[in-house]
Amino acid sequence: MDFLRSKLDKIKPLFEKGGKYEKYGPAFSGIDTFLYVPNHTTKKGAHIRDGVDLKRVMITVVIAMIPTIIFGMWNIGYQNMGAGHGFWEYFMFGAVRFVPMIVVSYAVGLGIEFAYAIFRGHEVNEGYLVTGLLIPLIMPIDLPLWMLAVSVVFAVVIGKEAFGGTGMNILNPALVARAFALFSYAPYMSGNTVWVADSVADGVSGETVLGTLAANGQPSFSVYDMFMGFIPGSVGETSVLMILIGAAILLFTGIGSWRIMLSTLLGGAVMGLIFNAFGSTTNELINFPWWKHLIVGGFAFGLVFMATDPVTAAQTAKGKWIYGFLIGIFAILIRVVNPTLPEGMMMAILLMNVFAPTIDHYVVQGNIKKRKKRLVKVNA
Structure with a gap:
């Protein structure tokens, strides 16, 4: 070196x-x-002695996603090839299809980042180190690469650079990319075929748990399969176990907000319990046990890696509780009542991204009012 x-x-x-x-x-x-770690230092103002810069924070998040990436590539092979093959056969099958998605995402996204940096004359923003990996992790494995590239362009240019770059965007760029792809290329983003790439096994079904429930069917997967991730879905979202490992890394390093994670979990549980209490004879998503809602679809992945985005999430301690709780509420609400979107985590997070500044504003104003009242009492 x-x-x-x-x-x-x-x-x-x-x-x-x-x-x-x-x-x-x-x-x-x-x-x-x-x-390399930057060797420049601050010349004025407050000095914070810390060996971690923004790039190192982003790298830590990338490391936290590695378990989901490894398992996800294996699961691609498992879902396509069926039982009876070895680990490396499954893994290489998935890698051949997933790695090009990562390459396209980084090539297009970083290319735009570098172009904007040169045009504006500022340093390259670090945020895309994470976004560039999140985007392929939440996309169907057989999404054409050119569609992925167009989605990345939209996310970086409209969802990020239009607001001023890293730290200025109000919406999570990775979710902006998925939302753009969902509404622009709907046939490639939903259904029982998009989650299984060019299957080589007879009788393989790519229908997700939520997709089956939305069609008022009963999923054939066990709770063990759902938790471990032996089910169809996007690369990053299937294995709750791998996501929990990533969550542990983020919490141990202090990068992820435990308040947002816990409150989102509570919000989802509460909304699931409400639906279970009413029950339904026409909508199996209402009858689906509340705790199972938390281990299928993109709920766990969104809770750990999306809702906790420090740029687009609420910043105050109380605001984080409110922000996360409402994400959980809306995620399950959208999932259950919207027949066209059996997965609601993306919409819930984007919605609360918009309201996060408002939540923080009222939390701060509430604190100011409390302090004024205490001041009046002291002076009385």
């Missing part, structure tokens, strides 16, 4: 102010700080 460091230091003056390639300085800086 010393060799690489010396080479970067040698060409660095070419990209600094007055250098031959000054225009491309932001792109060089982005590569340099991605490989």
Whole structure:
């Protein structure tokens, strides 16, 4: 690594102010700080001694997603090929189909990020390190790559850069990409065939648990299958166990908000219990046990990796409780009552992304009023 460091230091003056390639300085800086910890320090104002920068935070989130990625690629092979094959056969089958999605996502997304950085003359934003991996994780495995690319362009340009880049966007970019794909290429985003890529096994059905319930059918998968992830679905959402491992990493490192995770879980449970209390003879999603709602579909993945996005989530402690609880409520509500969207987590999070600033505003205003009342009592 010393060799690489010396080479970067040698060409660095070419990209600094007055250098031959000054225009491309932001792109060089982005590569340099991605490989090495930045050596610049603050010159004024408050100084916080911390060895973690934004890129390291993003890398930690990526590491937390690795268990879901590995299992997801295996599960692609398992869902397509059926029983009777080895781990590596399943894994390679999935890798051949999933890795190109990652490559396209990063190539298109980072290309736009670098172009915006050069055009605006600022450093490359780090946020796409996570977004670029989240997008393929929440897409159907057989989504044509060009559709994925168009969705990425829309998410980065309209969902992120239009607001000013990383830290300024009001909507989760990965969910913006999925929403765009859902409404633009609906036949490729729903149904019982999109979750199983060019199946080579006879009689393989790609219908998800929620899709079966939405059609008033009964899923054939056991609770064990649902929890472990031996079911059809997008690459990242099927295995609750792998998602919990990722959640543990985020909570241990202090990156993920336990308040949002717990309140989202509680909100989903409450809404599920309400529906179970009423019951239905025409809608099996209403009768589906409340606790099973929490382990199928994108609920767990959205709870851990989407709802906790520090940019688009509520920022105040009380606001996080409200924000997460409402996500859980709306996720199950949309899932049950909307026949065209048996999965409601995406819409719930995007909806609460919009209202997160409002929630924080009223929480802050409430605190201010309480302090004014205490001040009046003290002065009385």
